[in-house]
Amino acid sequence: MTDAALPRPTARPLAVSNWLLSLCALIFVMVVVGGITRLTESGLSITEWKPISGAIPPITEAQWLREFELYKRIPEYQQINNGMSLADFKNIFFWEWVHRQLGRVIGLVALLPLLWFAVKKAIPRRYGWRTGSIFLLVCVQGAIGWWMVASGLTERTDVSHVRLAVHLLTALLIFGFTLWTALDLRSEGAVPRRIPTIGLWAFAALALQLLFGAYVAGLDAGYAFNSWPLMGDEIYPSAAPWLEPFFRNFVDNPITVQFIHRWWAFVVLVFAVALARRVRTLSRRHSAALHAAIGLQILLGIGTLLSGMNLHVAVAHQATAVLVVASFVAAVHRLAGARATASTLPGTRGFEDEPNFPLVPSEAEAR
Template sequence: MSAVATVAPPTARPLAVANWLLALCGLILLMVIVGGITRLTESGLSITEWKPITGAIPPLTEAHWLREFELYKRIPEYQQINRGMSLAEFKNIFFWEWAHRQLGRVIGLVALLPLAWFWFRKAIPDGYRLRTASIFVLVCIQGAIGWWMVASGLTQRTDVSHLRLAVHLLTALFIFAFCLWTALDLRSPGAERRRMPTIAIWAFAVLFLQLLFGAYVAGLDAGYAFNTWPLMGDELYPSAAPWLEPLLRNFVDNPITVQFIHRWLAFGVLAMAILLAVRVRRDGGRRESLFLHIVVGLQILLGIATLLSGVHLHVAVTHQAMAVLVVAAFVAAAHRLALGQGRTADPSIDLRSAVAAE
């Protein structure tokens, strides 16, 4: 059986809770876009302190700005790369990092305040209280991961750790997928919790690897290594490329190898997307199938365009934003497949729906 029955108290408002979670998904999409701009403009290390509450207020006086600038001058990024930067230039990169953190605060409040209201009003259906509360906990953890990532670039490095960046990005995408799946559960007949089909689990495993290597590409600036496609220069893989020791390090720390894997793993994602789309279309999910084909195809084209453009800001940010829509398409298709299997496995669901309609 693919569904777990829930008992809804008289005050339960599953659609309202679902809409709240969908709003969170929209904010996370915006967060990923702003995060991409912050990374591509090299703005992520401009704020060298973590003040979750008081940091919401930006510098308001010249003295405050000079203090922030002096703190930035102490880190390796300024000393080795941006030495001589003007205060006006600093204000520009400061803005994007502040906007990124401010949006994180907004997401935290949107995760907490409606949750508290729904909880107090007993509007959350049984079986969803722990799940919705865990979303708020994950959002808080994500904030801590963001600072953990930034802290990696404040002492010895001139950038943040690409490993920590990968954890930060993948956590954001997991929260997005978790919110969307829960919202779709709440909007399904009887607000029944669905279990992910096996084929979808395999599809998500391949997608996870691709997103992981995409984060490595971003963190290592590996997109700049070769701006030709389908060959890297004149070869499938450049024979003169240096190799790190031990061998496995190349799959994590070598920008050329990481870009190569990210290029071709995209077609593994495409193959899994086609398999999932075919299955969901057979179950009547024509829209989900079409959406999945469109976003994966567009994402591959955007990835190629990002390389050919030399990682142009607007193209690269669109590529990162599209990654969120790819996750959304996989979740929507997987959930539609789970919904169809649940109805097949448990005919009583349709019977209960028919009785309720009468």
């Protein structure tokens, strides 16, 4: 069944889907601003967590001086930015404040329409737990953000790269889960779709690449080597230091982390091409979007290295990562729809024979 042949969803599921798509757009902006915040080293400029009162930025000179004095107490200022002017502090404060403000907006957009749709009983059966989980995940993400910032306020001059990875991957998980739910609500009868096996493998490969991308960002590993495809004159520099125990190199060694992130991208490319080939017969636009997103992302990754971590290129690289997630989710969801359609037709074989894993509990399990 082609996209054009699919029946349109009813008004209520469509309204809920539009709300979730709006939330996805805000999360995309949030990830982009988060990238700018990290690349401008602005993340530690606000040293207190005030979810409500912190929405109002400093206005008077006395308020600005108080925030600046708090910043002067942390290692980043004392060891790196000692002597920074108040004007320079205001610049980095701006990006962190915008990042947190967007978090507040996302929290409200996740909560208020949810309450409205719940009161109006507009959320289809079996979607109540999913929409509620999205709001809870947004709340948890706010706490993870502070947990990350707190790691750089006492002994370190930056945040923990592991906590940064948790923060980024949680944001992308929320984005992907929200997008999948929105697409479910737009499908025939708003029936939840199940992830086919190829989708699980593709998501796993992509998640690993995103994890190492977060490690590269948190360790500033992009500065280790600014050449491509070789790292200096070798595939992997033989003189690079090696950490003990062995497994630490895959988390804490900037050179190893950059090496893995460079080449695992092409493993993800293989999965993207496989998905694109599978989905092309169902939807050419899904296939084209997948090719475009993964191709652009690899080029931006190489460009980020060769440009010496240019701010604009690096931010574009992080923004495109969200588009890659979106294209993977959309393509896998379209394949899941084809499988669901095939399984309802007698005597068909193909997608219906492929093992699958539910995103939602079955009706029997729910009861």
